[in-house]
Amino acid sequence: MAAAATIAAALPQAVWHAESPILRSAPVPMMLLAAHVRASGYKVVLTGEGADEVFGGYDLFKEARVRRFMARKPQSAWRGALLERLYPYLRHSPAASRALAQRFFADGAEHLHEPGFGHLPRWNTTRRTWQFLAPDVRAQLGDWNALHAIAAQVPPDFQHWQPLAQDQYIEAHTLMSGYLLCSQGDRMTMAHSVEGRFPFLDHRLIAFGNRLPPRYKLMGLTEKWLLKRAMRGLIPEVIRTRTKQPYRAPDSQSFFENGEPVDYVADLMSSRAISDAGYFDPKAVDKLFAKCRAGRAIGFADNMAFIGVLSTMLLHSQFMDTSIPQTRDEKMPALS
Numbered sequence: 001m002a003a004a005a006t007i008a009a010a011l012p013q014a015v016w017h018a019e020s021p022i023l024r025s026a027p028v029p030m031m032l033l034a035a036h037v038r039a040s041g042y043k044v045v046l047t048g049e050g051a052d053e054v055f056g057g058y059d060l061f062k063e064a065r066v067r068r069f070m071a072r073k074p075q076s077a078w079r080g081a082l083l084e085r086l087y088p089y090l091r092h093s094p095a096a097s098r099a100l101a102q103r104f105f106a107d108g109a110e111h112l113h114e115p116g117f118g119h120l121p122r123w124n125t126t127r128r129t130w131q132f133l134a135p136d137v138r139a140q141l142g143d144w145n146a147l148h149a150i151a152a153q154v155p156p157d158f159q160h161w162q163p164l165a166q167d168q169y170i171e172a173h174t175l176m177s178g179y180l181l182c183s184q185g186d187r188m189t190m191a192h193s194v195e196g197r198f199p200f201l202d203h204r205l206i207a208f209g210n211r212l213p214p215r216y217k218l219m220g221l222t223e224k225w226l227l228k229r230a231m232r233g234l235i236p237e238v239i240r241t242r243t244k245q246p247y248r249a250p251d252s253q254s255f256f257e258n259g260e261p262v263d264y265v266a267d268l269m270s271s272r273a274i275s276d277a278g279y280f281d282p283k284a285v286d287k288l289f290a291k292c293r294a295g296r297a298i299g300f301a302d303n304m305a306f307i308g309v310l311s312t313m314l315l316h317s318q319f320m321d322t323s324i325p326q327t328r329d330e331k332m333p334a335l336s
Contacts, residue, residue: 006032007254008262015314017191018183022311023126023304026249031188038192045189049180050200053172054209055224056164056217057244064118064167065218071109115158116150118167119174123147129305132284150174164214251303252292255310259293268313277316280309 007028014028015021037045052058108120116123123146130138150170158166181198189196199205209217212226219225223244231240255265267273269289271282291297292306 004250004254005257007250008265011254011311012264012314012318013191014188015311016318017187018311019187019315019319020183021308021315022179022183023129023308024184024249025251025254025307026247027184027188029249030184031191034189034192034194037189037194043193044195044197047185047196047198048200049176049185049196049198050206051224051227052244053168053176054200054206055227056168056214057224057227058171059223059244059246060118060122060171061164061167061218062221062223063121064163065221067109067121068112068117068163071112111147113159114147114151115154115166116147116170118163119150119170120147125299125301126304128301129308132280132288132305132309134278134281137279162214164218165210252297252306253295255306256293256295259295261289261293265310268310268317273313274309277313277321279312279316285309 007025010028010032011025014031017031018027108117108124111117111120127146130141133141153173154166154169158169161169185196216226217224222228228240255262261269269285271286274280274282274285288302288305288309291302297303297306
């Protein structure tokens with residue numbers, strides 16, 4: 001079975017075990033990998049979660065450093081050139097065009113000294129999914145703002161921390177704890193009774209990392225500098241020195257074959273099903289569905305919205321609406 005078809009076939013089971021809407025398809029391969037590990041006779045695995053949070057590995061940290069650098073002289077052309085070094089692996093990278101990148105990453109510069117500045121582009125992208133919510137759901141959200149919510153939760157002396165430390169703290173207390181260790185972590189491995197253990201989250205290692213000067217984590221735009229240096233001679237140089245790429249999986253394109261949607265996707269994303277569930281605006285979802293069906297989904301926003309709507313509808317069908325045929329398939333798709 002092709003990778004995309006495998007994602008589509010296994011998503012219902014992944015949502016069943018996640019018991020939560022998800023915005024990416026990445027938990028699915030993790031669940032499939034856990035099935036392979038269990039079939040190979042293993043019950044416990046070591047995983048690398050925490051290394052990026054503790055040692056500054058994510059692109060977001062590099063992006064935030066460049067954005068802060070730009071914010072001090074926003075008209076500087078050569079400072080903007082640094083953006084071209086971000087996301088070289090993305091086909092539709094926001095940094096692909098220097099002019100576009102400067103407009104995109106300069107957005108929110110007025111929040112430079114506020115908690116969450118480093119995460120603002122991600123939150124703004126995610127907030128675009130609000131346009132697909134039903135009007136009454138949007139009304140319930142009101143003027144909720146991620147920056148304000150985070151500012152109310154950070155430690156009292158947060159503003160005196162180094163910028164990288166601020167970004168690391170927010171990353172660990174949002175995406176890592178709420179998603180990576182849950183929907184994409186324990187719930188996917190335990191779907192096949194595999195226990196994941198996380199050496200980089202040992203409290204002593206975290207305490208050590210927190211005491212390190214920022215330059216030993218992010219040296220210029222070289223991520224996890226000290227960790228890479230410590231691994232010299234222990235792993236192949238081609239691996240040790242390569243630029244980090246994120247763990248990604250096919251998103252909306254996985255659910256269409258030659259322009260035709262997978263059966264359960266067509267059912268759950270129909271105008272009637274969307275309207276009956278009440279979470280989303282049927283007209284907005286129809287437009288998104290047509291865009292993804294035509295292969296015109298671009299960037300994170302469209303794909304997050306599609307997976308978010310579909311996973312919410314799966315969750316609704318599995319746990320809320322017994323009139324909808326169950327969409328959890330106990331038969332695991334083949335890995336090849």
